[in-house]
Amino acid sequence: MSDLQRLLGYREPIFNASMAGAAGGALAAAVSQAGGVGMIGVPATPTEDWIHAQARYVANLDTPWGVGFMGWALEENLEPLEAFLEYDPSLVAISFGDVTRAAALAHEAGVLTAMQIGNAADLDRAMADDIDIIIARGGEGGGHGRNEVATLPLLQLACAQHHKPVIAAGGIGTAHGIAAVLAGGADAAWVGTRFLAASEATGHANLKAAVLASGIDDTVYTRAFDIAQQLPWEPQYGGRALSNDFSDRYAADLESLLATDALREQMKQARSEADVSLAPVYAGQAVEFVNEEQSAAAVIEELRGFRQILAQTARRFE
Structure with a gap:
């Protein structure tokens, strides 16, 4: 023991x-x-x-x-x-x-x-x-x-x-x-x-379905979701999430990501509706x-x- x-x-x-x-x-x-x-x-x-x-x-x-x-x-x-x-x-x-x-x-x-x-x-x-x-x-x-x-x-x-x-x-x-x-x-x-x-x-059924459909190569570590939502996470603490349309566009190009109020509201709505193409689904490599x-x-x-x-x-x- x-x-x-x-x-x-x-x-x-x-x-x-x-x-x-x-x-x-x-x-x-x-x-x-x-x-x-x-x-x-x-x-x-x-x-x-x-x-x-x-x-x-x-x-x-x-x-x-x-x-x-x-x-x-x-x-x-x-x-x-x-x-x-x-x-x-x-x-x-x-x-x-x-x-x-x-x-x-x-x-x-x-x-x-x-x-x-x-x-x-x-x-x-x-x-x-x-x-x-x-x-x-x-x-x-x-x-x-x-x-x-x-x-x-x-x-x-x-x-x-x-x-x-x-x-x-x-x-x-x-x-x-x-x-x-x-x-x-x-x-x-x-x-x-x-x-x-x-x-x-x-968590919404959409999020669980996305997890079940993902494998070891389907995650990305990024600050893009936090920047879009204007969350006060310090830069050294990014997040590992399932790759989606939003992360495919911005994870490797944070400089082009404009943290506007409109984007924040869009992301907030995506999270409430469990739109996994835009909202983050946080998961690690053990999703496999x-x-x-x-x-x-x-x-x-x-x-x-x-x-x-x-x-x-x-x-x-x-």
């Missing part, structure tokens, strides 16, 4: 990534009930009603669950974090921005904190006392983050510090992937894209392994096959 498992008390070393727009309370509860650690992904400006609606799914669980925030969204407004802390999460993940105030608030409430890292400088920050757990996210991962280091070298760097638990993230979508990162020193795996088509995941809509429990059941793989590998090298 790893130190992280002792801290949190889960059965399976599998966390669903806190994907805003996909990982709501229903998915988090299903993952936790299946033995993993369910994470709720919080949008930048959640309403009070949304927070309480998601938290009701997990509030009475006797298994660990957590909630993930964008650090820049909490820098000016800690109220969403305060609201979720009332429901006693096991873990708060805070990434992408100044995490200091939010991490202090979580610690005051007696809750463990985690931070995603994407390079060596991020790791240095995560070694401060206000962060308990390191999430080493490689550029293969879906959604926002850095695109500087791949999962395997970043995992090796993070594990070399020997002081804090490490969760590996980015491109992990099968039992073999989980076996690989656990053998590489991770305490657990942070799995996002594999859950995008889960029956409990939120999303082949059918399943329950979160069925996904966990597949992923827990890592134990047999590790045992077979050990025998091969005896």
Whole structure:
């Protein structure tokens, strides 16, 4: 049993990534009930009603669950974090921005904190006392983050510090992937894209269909979607999404992308209508392994096959 498992008390070393727009309370509860650690992904400006609606799914669980925030969204407004802390999460993940105030608030409430890292400088920050757990996210991962280091070298760097638990993230979508990162020193795996088509995941049917129809070569890392929507993501945090007509036009030509109010409204409408030719569908390279809509429990059941793989590998090298 790893130190992280002792801290949190889960059965399976599998966390669903806190994907805003996909990982709501229903998915988090299903993952936790299946033995993993369910994470709720919080949008930048959640309403009070949304927070309480998601938290009701997990509030009475006797298994660990957590909630993930964008650090820049909490820098000016800690109220969403305060609201979720009332429901006693096991873990708060805070990434992408100044995490200091939010991490202090979580610690005051007696809750463990985690931070995603994407390079060596991020790791240095995560070694401060206000962060308990390191999430080493490689550029293969879906959604926002850095695109500087791949999962395997970043995992090796993070594990070399020997002081804090490490969760590996980015491109992990099968039992073999989980076996690989656990053998590489991770305490657990942070799995996002594999859950995008889960029956409990939120999101329009068009988005799930796009995920199911895509493969390993069908993603792009770009800031184009954020620029078009005039979102306040810092330039170092682009996003990996499924390629579509919009990214085909602008991902490699950001200089020609004019961030107008008209485009922002057009993108907003596309997102509300789930027009996947224009709106972003954030997914990582593990989209290759999303082949059918399943329950979160069925996904966990597949992923827990890592134990047999590790045992077979050990025998091969005896």
